[in-house]
């Protein structure tokens with residue numbers, strides 16, 4: 178068997194810290210630091226039955242790359258021989274696994290069999306004494322069919338045990354703090370608040386599993402499952418990984434991950450195998466029903482379903498368990514890759530068709546995105562949209578549900594709040610627009626397909642607001658190269674003018690333009706462009722001003738000053754490459770997604786324009802459409818490093834503006850507000866206030882570089 182080295186233990190000061198390395202909205206790729214190495218999330222903890230090992234844990238580590246697994250401490254505690262060996266040799270030796278070992282506490286047994294014979298302190302001490310990496314306190318299982326009063330008791334009793342459990346776990350073992358509360362959103366939110374804030378000697382829980390959800394999954398009550406998740410997330414500290422207790426069907430991974438689940442655990446791979454069933458990302462298949470494999474795997478390669486049916490029962494259940502584990506692992510890899518390339522939502526959208534129950538829950542989720550509830554679920558949904566990078570490179574496949582994708586909702590919300598009619602026109606006049614020109618029937622790039630018509634109309638009437646019609650609504654011409662619009666892909670017909678006057682006016686109302694006289698036109702292909710350099714320069718400037726407003730929250734009247742006398746360098750294909758102000762390079766439009774990259778000089782000007790107090794965690798901020806370039810304030814110790822271009826690390830931040838958008842420009846300042854660097858935030862302001870490890874801002878350039 179290919180030997181994989183034992184894990185590098187993490188540094189003691191890092192035990193229990195969670196680091197976010199990539200994100201797509203609420204979905205995140207993280208790293209949990211343990212005594213037995215790093216656990217990369219989202220991942221599944223395979224459940225190991227200490228009495229019945231279908232796949233050897235050692236093989237899971239070596240062959241399947243599994244960094245952590247979960248077993249049940251109560252089962253070990255109940256069996257005298259296992260208990261003795263576990264206490265003398267340690268849990269890693271007992272199950273022969275070198276990675277991180279997570280244990281559960283017996284709560285699930287209490288749900289299945291009634292009471293358990295062990296007390297809350299005893300079971301935590303036992304887990305600690307076996308050398309477990311992440312143990313679980315004895316929570317009180319809240320079944321969905323319990324009365325509200327019973328569920329309130331389960332939340333309260335679990336919370337009452339939290340501090341003692343943390344104290345017994347001590348500094349040697351990390352602890353799971355489960356969230357209960359049945360299907361009541363308010364109880365889940367309350368449980369999250371209580372468990373998220375519980376601590377002993379400054380130590381809180383390392384992970385928060387969402388408990389009591391197995392009966393919902395068994396009954397395919399997925400909408401309630403996701404309601405619970407969103408309600409719990411609304412109050413959980415964002416530096417704690419979230420574990421979906423007992424969830425292991427690959428079909429549920431994309432949606433759960435898109436909503437912020439980091440860990441799964443399940444014995445499904447083995448239980449389904451014993452039952453001659455195969456897991457697939459869109460459901461379960463019975464071995465008895467198939468002639469060919471729905472999915473290839475290393476385990477089944479070179480066999481046929483008939484051959485496997487003829488195997489003896491034990492051999493069959495091992496080979497099917499291995500196949501199921503491979504399918505599970507590959508779906509998780511697909512999800513992680515989707516987080517990296519910004520398509521986790523599209524994957525969830527696709528997978529939602531796997532079951533009518535899952536589909537129902539996805540449709541419900543889309544309704545929430547469209548019109549969030551007042552309450553914890555709506556809070557989570559709004560937070561998810563705000564944490565989603567609105568821009569991304571690459572094609573955006575047009576589908577019926579595109580308008581619900583969080584990045585699209587985010588950019589549309591930014592347009593609705595931050596786009597303004599130009600303050601002055603190309604002929605230097607000011608005042609309200611005389612008309613709106615809506616370009617229709619033209620595909621992107623509109624700078625090619627529509628420019629001649631745009632210039633012609635602007636020459637004719639300088640006070641013209643130019644808009645482009647797209648299948649997902651009209652956009653200002655100034656952002657014609659911004660994704661997702663410029664990357665919409667689909668058959669040519671998607672660009673046909675399909676909206677009637679009423680629909681167009683309704684959409685223009687979002688921009689405050691519904692009262693302005695409207696001209697709709699389809700550009701003529703190949704039309705010669707009238708040479709009007711002042712109009713071209715004005716269009717370029719509008720594009721810079723509008724992007725600074727949308728993506729950097731800079732008031733258009735301020736960025737008009739910033740871009741006064743602006744000059745530019747253009748590419749051979751006539752695209753803006755460098756934008757200069759006062760002869761100095763201030764920013765470059767990004768050709769991949771239409772965003773902008775500031776230079777240090779541009780960041781310094783933007784910083785000068787932001788006159789609000791330097792952000793400090795915990796203090797309130799003014800509510801404004803244009804709060805200015807978002808800032809991250811770092812502590813003095815970090816200034817010399819970040820000033821020279823090192824990334825901003827969590828733990829060195831004293832404040833951040835709440836309108837910071839992961840993936841969009843921000844500046845880094847010291848406590849006096851002086852520019853230290855500029856870059857791109859990975860995390861949100863809330864995460865920055867909690868996280869203790871990992872990169873918070875990827876720095877593009879330090880402002881002190883020249884002096885060093």
Ligand code: GUN
Pocket residue numbers: 281282283284285313314316318319355387388389390391422423
């Ligand atoms: N396994 C599945 N559900 C639960 C739960 O609610 N609590 C604990 N401790 N383990 C579980």
